[in-house]
Amino acid sequence: MSAVTIAPAVNEAAPGTSAGRTLEAVRRRGVLRAAVSRGIRGLSLQGPDGWTGLDTDVARAVAAAALGDAEAVQWLPSAPADRLEALSAGDAELTVCNLTWTVRREAQWPVLFAGVTCYDGEGFLVRTDSGIDDPAQLAGRRVAVQDGTTSAANLAAWYGRRGLAVEPVAFPTPADTLAGYASGECAAYVLDRVALAGERAALPDPQAHRILDTAISREPMAAAVRDDDADWYRLCRWVLQLLTAAEHHVDEAGEGRREEALAQAASLAGPHGPAVGLDEGWAARVLAAVGTYADIYERNLGAASGLGVPRGLNELWTRGGLYYPVPLQ
Structure with a gap:
């Protein structure tokens, strides 16, 4: 998606840190298992060239961070009633399946929502x-x-x-x-x-x-993980925050300085990777693989997708939306 330099993935946790059980299992298997919908264009849909959609690009971003390969994802099409069952049963490490974040779901299932992927209704x-x-x-x-x-x-x-x-x-x-x-x-x-x-x-x-x-x-669709691994939860949350924070960096710098802004975002976020078992190149890999949140939205739901869904609440807060990313340092 960009010219951000891709650092090689590190398959071992940095000394003195814990990669977490989930990350270790994902690396042993060599793929991230992601529960997605059974076919909704713009979010997660299987076509002749594979799976596309906003939800699937979020899963690719996590795979790029954890495995160094955005395509190392095993897609698990799930019925709405089974989206959290696959996660809680250990059959998936991530659910990105147009799933609304609610207190009832976090109270009834052993899951945590790592962040909103799309505000809707x-x-x-x-x-x-x-x-x-x-x-x-x-x-x-x-x-x-x-x-x-x-x-x-x-x-x-x-x-x-x-x-x-x-x-x-x-x-x-x-x-x-x-x-x-x-x-x-x-x-x-x-x-x-x-x-x-x-x-x-x-x-x-x-x-x-x-x-x-x-x-x-109100339907804040969000990515969910199991609640038994704080490191994996933080990893997925950081990936989501990176996507919107990088968009903010580009927005402030201007499209003419896009590559510089992306490199800055990656350099700010990268050093924190070892805290959850990643190397310092994780952020650069994510941005190179899928771009910013704006890129993901435009590719899958915006004018470039043929759907032309306005960003609306999914804009940055500086443009009247709800996305207010946490600082990367």
Whole structure:
């Protein structure tokens, strides 16, 4: 993604530090196991050239830091209900699967959320010619949801407060849910609005469908790890912070000094790698592999992706968004 110099990966922890059980296991295996969705364009989708999406690029960033190879990832497509099961059972080291960070999930599962990957909200995909401009107009109608998600609960809460109700129809997979909506069986498809942009693009005539402006919930999608390894948690959290901090460095320096700004970010973050069993070249590897958060977003959800999802809340705080990265030193 950039001309940042890539330092060779170190496969042993620095003297006096602990790589952590998870990092050691990942290195013995030679791959990072990442739970992803079963197919949502823009987030995690398998195509002829492999897996693409914002979530998959986050997993690649972690693999670049831990293994020195961004492609050393074993993808584990997971149903919404199984996203944390794979992690807690030890079948995955990372879940990046359009999973919303909630207190209930951290309280009920032995997991911790390492950081937000995309701020979103539950929304509605409807037919353009339906005349529907507001979710309230769907009262009494059938709406398609993915089984195992929080969509039905969000619908009940939003409509219940208004003395209204809809009939959620749960489908087992994203493809089945989209088909249930496209067939006319349901008047709307309910999902996180970023994910709906990818689903809309998969329809034969995307322009015949629109995503309503209203979001009925807060959905900070986040990367999750098990709660039994503080070093691995810190490693994944640092990787996420690096992506937005590096964007801030480029933003301050200007695109004309992009490479200098990336090198500065890598030089500030790199020396802290040995604290979690990494070498000092980890940050340079991450930025060379996937770029900054802005690069990841643009590639997978922005204009370059064909989806054209505005950054909105996913901008840096200096541009009205919610990303305020911690300092790298």
